[in-house]
Amino acid sequence: MKCRTCTAKAVIEARRHNAAFCKDCFITHVERQVQKSIDTEKMLSKDDRVLVAVSGGKDSLTLWETLHRLGYSTTGYHIVLGIGDYSPLAREKAEAYAKGQGLALIVTDLKEEYDFTIPELALHTPRVSCSACGLSKRYLMNRTALKEGFTVLATGHNLDDAASTLLGNLLHWHTDQLSRMRPAMEATHPKLVKTVKPLIRLTERETLAYTILRGIDYHEDECPNAVGATSLLYKDLLNQLEHASPGAKQSFYFGFLKKGRPAFLAADTDGFELKECAVCGQATTTEACAFCRMMEQARRAAAPRNP
Numbered sequence: 001m002k003c004r005t006c007t008a009k010a011v012i013e014a015r016r017h018n019a020a021f022c023k024d025c026f027i028t029h030v031e032r033q034v035q036k037s038i039d040t041e042k043m044l045s046k047d048d049r050v051l052v053a054v055s056g057g058k059d060s061l062t063l064w065e066t067l068h069r070l071g072y073s074t075t076g077y078h079i080v081l082g083i084g085d086y087s088p089l090a091r092e093k094a095e096a097y098a099k100g101q102g103l104a105l106i107v108t109d110l111k112e113e114y115d116f117t118i119p120e121l122a123l124h125t126p127r128v129s130c131s132a133c134g135l136s137k138r139y140l141m142n143r144t145a146l147k148e149g150f151t152v153l154a155t156g157h158n159l160d161d162a163a164s165t166l167l168g169n170l171l172h173w174h175t176d177q178l179s180r181m182r183p184a185m186e187a188t189h190p191k192l193v194k195t196v197k198p199l200i201r202l203t204e205r206e207t208l209a210y211t212i213l214r215g216i217d218y219h220e221d222e223c224p225n226a227v228g229a230t231s232l233l234y235k236d237l238l239n240q241l242e243h244a245s246p247g248a249k250q251s252f253y254f255g256f257l258k259k260g261r262p263a264f265l266a267a268d269t270d271g272f273e274l275k276e277c278a279v280c281g282q283a284t285t286t287e288a289c290a291f292c293r294m295m296e297q298a299r300r301a302a303a304p305r306n307p
Ligand code: Q46
Pocket: 118, 129, 130, 131, 133, 134, 223, 224, 225, 226
């Protein structure tokens, strides 16, 4: 098998592009795909200060590496979730990468700053771990980006993530979510920051190959709470489809953006009136935001009861 671009020996096949690449041409291909997403969706400019969400895994480090190499001004952001043996190693990988590249990394330790880890939030509130975790991450990423003066927040969601979320939203007819599935979300309130997903044209297999070929040391373990998640079932199903019909994931997701999403815009809740949380001042549609309500629930449940 020969590289499509230079005819050297190929090291990876990209069936949906009907191509194979050698190491150097694959790396160039990945970085071009990231630039293409940025340009097509008007995600970033070279004047932006970009906060990059960095878990320490293959996707977030691919994101940071490609944005940095493409010349964007980036700072990493890592949240210490307090999940067993998984979190300390995740932090270690994020910090080692930042140090090796001479890039700044901001770290928030949930337990130190907000008194609860993710397992403790799952224990003391009705939310399951991934729900508490997703809410905390969204809240802290936005809050930190605003507080530190970043103009855009970039996350490492890839094509597999987007396609599986789309499948889940369609299976349950979450029309409001479907209307908001965009790779770039402009800020709709002064307390919200623009968010972008520059890896949206890359599959998980491609980000993994990129980190390996670039020699990036990433956190290989999955979070223990991911085991049995429905999103993994959806990813498996989509991988089966992709195997039988290369390009299926891409046409499913990008076809939806072009032809499906407009049909759901009427259900868009972006029009809902956003106000500032009475507790923390972040944007919300309710009196206190969901993060502040969750923390209050946890504090009440964890407080020693009066005899
Ligand atoms: S949401 Fe759930 Fe992930 Fe948080 S608790 Fe782990 S699996 S890390 S993307």
